[in-house]
Amino acid sequence: SSVLSVRPGNLFTKMPVSYNRHMSIKGRGDDRRSQRTQKALRSALEDLLGAKALAAISVTALAKRADVNRATFYLHYAGTREVLLDIAERRLGELATSFLPVEIDNRGLERPLEHMVKIFRHVKAHAAVYRAILLDADLSPFHPRLMALLHELGMKRIADVTGSARGSRELVDRETVLYATVGATMGVILWWLRSGLRRSPEYMAERL
Numbered sequence: 001s002s003v004l005s006v007r008p009g010n011l012f013t014k015m016p017v018s019y020n021r022h023m024s025i026k027g028r029g030d031d032r033r034s035q036r037t038q039k040a041l042r043s044a045l046e047d048l049l050g051a052k053a054l055a056a057i058s059v060t061a062l063a064k065r066a067d068v069n070r071a072t073f074y075l076h077y078a079g080t081r082e083v084l085l086d087i088a089e090r091r092l093g094e095l096a097t098s099f100l101p102v103e104i105d106n107r108g109l110e111r112p113l114e115h116m117v118k119i120f121r122h123v124k125a126h127a128a129v130y131r132a133i134l135l136d137a138d139l140s141p142f143h144p145r146l147m148a149l150l151h152e153l154g155m156k157r158i159a160d161v162t163g164s165a166r167g168s169r170e171l172v173d174r175e176t177v178l179y180a181t182v183g184a185t186m187g188v189i190l191w192w193l194r195s196g197l198r199r200s201p202e203y204m205a206e207r208l
Contacts, residue, residue: 040066049128088133120201154178
C-alpha cells in the first residue's frame with residue numbers, strides 16, 4: 001500500500017520478525033487500560049531519550065518513569081527497543097497523514113515548500129526519537145522507511161502539479177531527480193540532528 005496511506009501498525013511489516021514481535025504481544029490486550037499503559041510507556045521513553053541513549057535506558061527505569069511494574073511492561077513490549085519502534089511507527093504515520101492534501105499553490109517556489117517545512121518541524125518536535133532511530137546503526141531499518149515516505153510524497157506532488165501520469169516518460173525522468181533530492185534531504189536531516197538543530201526548520205527548508 002502507499003506509504004502516504006499508512007496507519008500505525010503496518011510501517012514495519014516488511015522488517016524482520018524481531019521488529020514486529022511486540023505487535024503480537026500488544027494484541028493480547030486491546031482495552032483502554034492497555035492503551036493507556038502503552039501510551040505511558042511511549043511517553044516515558046520519549047522523555048528519557050531526551051537525556052540518554054536507548055542503550056542506557058533499562059526496562060526498570062522505563063517502567064518506573066511510566067509508573068508501571070516490569071511484569072506489566074512485558075505484557076506489552078519485548079524490550080525498550082520495541083517501544084522505540086512503536087513510537088517511530090506512529091510518528092511516521094503522523095508525518096505521512098500531515099501531507100494530505102499535497103500543496104499545489106506554490107509552483108513558482110516563492111517560498112519554501114510547505115511539506116518540506118513540515119518535515120523539518122516534525123523532526124525537531126520529535127528530535128530525541130529521530131536521533132535514536134536514524135543515528136543508531138542497530139535501528140537502521142527506519143532509515144529506508146522514511147526515505148520511502150519522502151519519495152512517495154515527492155512523486156505525488158509531481159503528479160498533482162504537472163498532471164503527469166505515474167507511468168509517463170516525463171515522470172520517470174523526474175523520478176531520477178527525485179531520488180537524488182530524497183537522498184539529499186535525508187543527508188541534511190542527519191547532519192541537522194548531529195549538529196544540534198542549530199538552524200530553524202524554516203531556514204533548513206528554504207536552504208534545501
